[in-house]
Amino acid sequence: MNRRVAASVALVGVLLIGGCSSHSVTPPVATGAGSGAASVSTGSSARLVPTVSSPLPVAVISKHPCDSALTDAQVKDLLGEISPRFHTDNQAGLLCQWQKQSTGATVAIGWLTGLKDGLNQVYANQKDDAYFQPSEIEGFPALVYDITDRKPDTNCAISIGIADKVAIDVGFTVGTNRSGKQNPCDAAKVIAGMVLDNLKAAAR
Template sequence: MKHRATSVAFSCVVIAALAVGCTGKPAANPVGTPRSESPSAGLPRGGAPKVDSPMPVSALSSDPCQSALTPGQLEKILGTAPQGKPDSSPLGPACNWHNSDKGSHASVSYDTQTRTGLSGEYENTKPQAVVWRPLPPIQGFPAVAHVTPSGGEPDYFCQVSVGVADDLSFDASIILGPAKKGKVDPCQVTAQVADMVVTNLRQKAGS
């Protein structure tokens, strides 16, 4: 897959703000399943954008605690590199990181089970979202930032979903700590975290 530069604007000032506190909404676990013969038939739908250069399913085949974010990236996000804690849900594997000193969290989950990619977000999340913000592609992959009533308040919480294939996606989420609540756009910060994850997945996929 040919590398394409991200068009998401990233600010060192914003990413540094995460060291003062951010947290993520837990999501996902079980291991990924192999693709069916035609997993993306009928996709995308619901208004979701198409993924022109999809990643292979193997990119999301490992534990996100080991593959989603590096210790150096966690340092930038949380101000430390805590041990990741696997989470469990019907969506696929997930990991949560917590900085107890800052009261900050981050989370990444791989949606390998629904096999609907971003179409599932457009069909199921968009109707109930209090924030729904399609983002410029992240390294060529379509992305959307969103907040639902069950996720958290939009002045400190945001989740970004990235479609890496028409039938595969991942979510990155954070909640800003008290010192940054209402002062930093959590969706802008989460988009930066999602970009880090894409970089690591591309490396794993050899693209």
Template sequence: MDHRTVVTAVAAAAILLAAGCTDQKAGGTPSPAPQPSASPSVPATQKPPFAGAPKVTNPLPSSVLSGSPCEALTPQQVQVNIGVSVAGKPDNLPGIGPQCTWTNKQTSAQMGVSFTTEPGDGLSGDYANTRPKMPVWKELPPIQGLPAVVYSDNSKPNPDFCAVAIGITDALSVDVTVALSLQKSGKVDACTVVPLTANDVVTTLKQKAGS
């Protein structure tokens, strides 16, 4: 399994962890990420926010997640983030929501956006299920007023892969993932790069909301 396949699978696994799922696959590729328990860590009937997740005090309309995640970044934003304007590859994680991945085949840089619309736990699912499994977990300053956390399954200096989860409402969230190019591998910390991509995603979603 090559580097890009691994990070794509890890990205999907982190989202599945947030939803408390264990038996899903990303593109048919088993995830190398740590596996959670078979059940969610919190009762399915518990209303978000819970597990220490912050309340989304300035939520966006849920309609901003009604389209494809491939629309969450403009062609210009894609080019800035991975060095080339390329169409996103849409996919869907059953029980989680839609996702989109962009890949620069020349440099192997990759980024992804996932709309976590199910099961309706928002950031609380990340706090309850992803946080205990990730060696890197840090709350970020709000991204344009929305609460966010950055996380990675790799705690080594300058990890190649990192993700940000953003609370859109108390019940909905967006995950943004970045995998560095091979040229930047080990030289740049992906956890300092992905918040910039996440900010671009929020900008696009706010424009969609008309705010």
């Protein structure tokens, strides 16, 4: 089956990484299931994640991720072309996707403004995911996760706390031409590093 990332609303919450569908030149649409998630349910009162030691100002995510998360050159490096970008905003926040139409390889980035407790809320809501791996990206606390796969091989998402109450999300879906050859979580970490570098530059 061909695969596509979609910003989806499912029973488990608001998804950044979506399910399976055929390739299309139209913007991704909502589906009923997904592999990664950023839920908008009530956050945990307990502190589950480390404090962000060098937080970024919230102003760095004032522009839509379609306009500020990645440069065209970075998108071309990641997907091999400057792919169309789609605004896929939902309850989780401001979301953007870039998709290579020929293979379905997709980059998805979101400013999770709908999560009032930031990364702590993601931890609380995704604790039962099949893949749940606390991490750190460029000094920021992060969570690498996937709802359904214990060893993600197609989709992977990373939520990053850029401040104690502010999180962003990065997702990647492997294209059909690289199925079984590319680790989606490794790719998502590279993308997350690019996004963080751009946000740090915006904060200067």
